[in-house]
Amino acid sequence: MAEHQDETRAAYDGVVDLYASLFANRLETQPFARNMIGTFAELVRGTGNPRAADVGCGPGHLTAMLHELGLDAFGLDLSPGMIDHARRAHPTVRFDEARMEALPVEDGALGGVLAHYSMIHTPHAELPALLAEQARVLAPGGLLLVSFFATDGPEPIRFDHKVTPAYSWPVDLLAELLTGAGLAPFARLLHDPASERGFLDAHLLARLR
Ligand SMILES: C[S@@+](CC[C@H](N)C(=O)[O-])C[C@H]1O[C@@H](n2cnc3c(N)ncnc32)[C@H](O)[C@@H]1O
Numbered sequence: 001m002a003e004h005q006d007e008t009r010a011a012y013d014g015v016v017d018l019y020a021s022l023f024a025n026r027l028e029t030q031p032f033a034r035n036m037i038g039t040f041a042e043l044v045r046g047t048g049n050p051r052a053a054d055v056g057c058g059p060g061h062l063t064a065m066l067h068e069l070g071l072d073a074f075g076l077d078l079s080p081g082m083i084d085h086a087r088r089a090h091p092t093v094r095f096d097e098a099r100m101e102a103l104p105v106e107d108g109a110l111g112g113v114l115a116h117y118s119m120i121h122t123p124h125a126e127l128p129a130l131l132a133e134q135a136r137v138l139a140p141g142g143l144l145l146v147s148f149f150a151t152d153g154p155e156p157i158r159f160d161h162k163v164t165p166a167y168s169w170p171v172d173l174l175a176e177l178l179t180g181a182g183l184a185p186f187a188r189l190l191h192d193p194a195s196e197r198g199f200l201d202a203h204l205l206a207r208l209r
Contacts, residue, residue, distance in 0.1 A: 004165075005078060008121045012058070013078035020059035020085055027065070032191045033147060034117070036203040037062065039187075040112060040145040041069035043205075047141050049111030054116020055100045055111035055134070060086025063093050066114065074101065077118075085200065100129055105137040112143045120148055120166040122157045127174075131181035138208040144183055146174065150190060150202035157199075166197040167189070178206045 012019070027034045037110050038203055044052055050072045057075030059082060066073035077083050100118065113134045131203040135143050139142040149168035149201040151157050156169045175185040183206035190200045 001099065002126075002129070004121065004123065005101075008164050009078045009080075011078075012055065013081035015163055016059070016081040018087050019082075020061075020089070024059050024061040024089070024133075027062075027129065031202065032189055036189055036205070037065065037114065037116070038069060038117050038149070040077055040114060040143055040205060041066055041071055043143050043158070044112035045070050047111045047139070047143070049139050049142065050069045051110050051187070052058075052112035052114065053103065053105060053110055054114045055103070055114070056115060057086060057095065058082050058118070060090045060093060060095055060114060062114060062116055063095065064090045064101045064166055067093055071112065073114075076100070087133055101126075103133055108139045110137050110142055111139060113138060113144065114145050117149075119146060120162060120168075122167070124167065124169070124173075127177050128180060131177055131183070135181045135183055136209055139182075140208055144178070144208070145203060145205045147201070147203045148208075150191075151199055152178035170200050171204065174202075175206075178204065182207050182209055183207065 051074045052071045057063045063075035076098040082099045123194045150171045151168040156167045178185045185206040187205040189203045
């Protein structure tokens with residue numbers, strides 16, 4: 001495992017209860033993100049394959065939401081503390097410790113992958129392989145929704161996220177990388193930040209070609 005992943009795991013393990021108390025109900029005040037996830041779930045259901053992974057699921061609230069939206073969803077996270085919390089908070093939902101870079105999922109198995117602010121700690125150079133791994137587990141026509149911090153500038157920006165260093169990316173750059181991974185980006189939503197960092201909040205929807 002890369003050193004930065006060790007750091008990310010240790011950082012999230014150290015803030016499980018605080019993170020859950022701040023974010024587990026956050027979407028109640030975030031209609032854009034909530035509705036993008038609703039759209040994602042509807043499109044995944046439309047593929048006829050409701051099996052979906054919430055990668056970097058954290059405390060598991062979005063995995064549970066995907067269930068409520070009719071998906072056969074499970075959560076994966078590299079932080080054992082987050083997985084422990086998610087299992088206790090949502091005992092009927094499946095959660096496993098895993099890295100997004102090596103998903104414990106067979107090729108072409110899923111109708112959808114949700115990555116809600118979970119790729120934000122990945123250095124830009126590692127994104128092509130990370131996106132290819134998400135594409136590997138999707139069935140043809142399967143959906144990937146990536147939510148992240150966006151910058152208007154031409155280059156990714158590394159910043160001091162409260163938990164551990166993170167990146168904001170130009171949306172077009174992420175769209176190009178998705179295309180390079182065999183996915184077709186077809187919808188994007190940008191909105192003024194709910195965070196205090198000043199980056200745009202971005203949601204990109206892509207479909208496996
Ligand atoms: C900002 S939190 C987002 C959690 C949740 N998706 C949400 O929206 O509240 C980032 C999560 O991604 C997980 N994560 C970061 N890098 C990961 C990786 N390489 N593989 C799996 N999980 C990862 C972290 O442990 C953390 O729980």
